[in-house]
Amino acid sequence: MNDSNSQALGVERLYTLLRGVKGGDVSVLAFCENFERLYNFELDRKSLSEKEKGAFADLFNKVVWFSPYPEEREAVPHYLSEAEILHSVEVTLTSLL
Numbered sequence: 001m002n003d004s005n006s007q008a009l010g011v012e013r014l015y016t017l018l019r020g021v022k023g024g025d026v027s028v029l030a031f032c033e034n035f036e037r038l039y040n041f042e043l044d045r046k047s048l049s050e051k052e053k054g055a056f057a058d059l060f061n062k063v064v065w066f067s068p069y070p071e072e073r074e075a076v077p078h079y080l081s082e083a084e085i086l087h088s089v090e091v092t093l094t095s096l097l
Contacts, residue, residue, distance in 0.1 A: 010043040014056060022089055028082040031089075032066040035059070055095045062088040 017035055020026035039060050067079035
C-alpha cells in the first residue's frame with residue numbers, strides 16, 4: 001500500500017471512530033485511547049483538509065483530558081467526562097459535515 005492510501009485510511013479510521021462512539025458501538029475510553037494514538041502516530045496531518053486539521057486538533061485537545069473517574073475530575077478541573085467528550089465528538093462531526 002502506498003503512502004497516500006495509508007494516509008487516507010488513517011483519516012477514514014478517525015471518522016470511523018467518531019461514528020462508532022457517537023453510535024454507542026465504541027466506549028468513550030476506547031475512543032479516546034484510539035483517537036489519541038491514531039492522531040499522534042498514524043496520521044499524516046498534512047493529508048487533512050484545513051477544516052479537518054482544525055476540527056481534529058480541537059478534538060484531540062479535549063480527548064487528552066478525558067478521565068473516566070469522577071473523583072479524578074473533581075481533583076483536576078481540566079479533566080473531562082464522558083458526556084463532555086461525546087459533546088465534543090458531536091461538535092466535530094457537525095463541523096465536518
